[in-house]
Amino acid sequence: xxxxxxxxxxxxxxxxxxxxxxxxxxxxxxxxxxxxxxxxxxxxxxxxxxxxxxxxxxxxxxxxxxxxxxxxxxxxxxxxxxxxxxxxxxxxxxxxxxxxxxxxxxxxxxxxxxxxxxxxxxxxxxxxxxxxxx
Numbered sequence: 001x002x003x004x005x006x007x008x009x010x011x012x013x014x015x016x017x018x019x020x021x022x023x024x025x026x027x028x029x030x031x032x033x034x035x036x037x038x039x040x041x042x043x044x045x046x047x048x049x050x051x052x053x054x055x056x057x058x059x060x061x062x063x064x065x066x067x068x069x070x071x072x073x074x075x076x077x078x079x080x081x082x083x084x085x086x087x088x089x090x091x092x093x094x095x096x097x098x099x100x101x102x103x104x105x106x107x108x109x110x111x112x113x114x115x116x117x118x119x120x121x122x123x124x125x126x127x128x129x130x131x132x133x134x
Contacts, residue, residue, distance in 0.1 A: 039056060040053065040054060040055045040056065041053065041054045045079070049077075049079065049081065050077060051079070052076050053073075053075050054073070055073050055075075056070065056071070056072055056073075057070065057071045057072075057073055068090075069090040070091075071089065072088065072090070073086060073088045074086070074087040074088075080102045082099065082102045084098065084099045084100075084101075085097070085098055085099075086099075092115065093113060093114035093115070094112070094113050095110060095111060095112035096111050097109065097110045097111075100125065104125050106123055106124070106125050106127060107123065107125045108121075108123055109121070109122055109123075117134075119132065119133045120132040
C-alpha cells in the first residue's frame with residue numbers, strides 16, 4: 001500500500017510539472033517602464049537623512065508681500081543638513097545657488113535669469129560681494 005501511494009504521488013507531481021511547463025511562455029521584453037509620478041521626490045542616505053529633493057512649490061506671496069510663481073526646486077543637501085546646491089525654475093525666472101560649507105552663512109554664489117535680465121552674485125564670508133550684470 002505504501003509503494004502504491006508513492007507511485008500515485010510521483011505521477012501526480014509529474015502531471016503538475018508537465019502542465020506547468022506546457023503553460024510557460026518565453027520571457028519577452030516589454031515596452032518602456034511606466035513613468036514615476038508624484039508631487040515630490042526625496043533621496044535619503046543610510047541614516048534616513050534627506051540628501052536630495054525635488055519639490056514643486058505652489059505660487060504664493062512672501063511675508064514681505066512679494067509675489068512668487070509656482071516653482072520646481074531641486075536641492076542637494078550635505079550630511080549635516082545644509083542645502084548646498086539649489087536649482088529652481090519657474091515661468092518668470094530660473095537660477096542656481098551654491099552655498100558655502102556648513103558653518104558659513106554669507107558664502108554663496110547665485111546665478112539668476114529673471115524676466116529679460118541675468119546676473120551673477122558672488123559673496124564671501126567676510127562680506128565682500130560682487131554682482132556681475134551684462
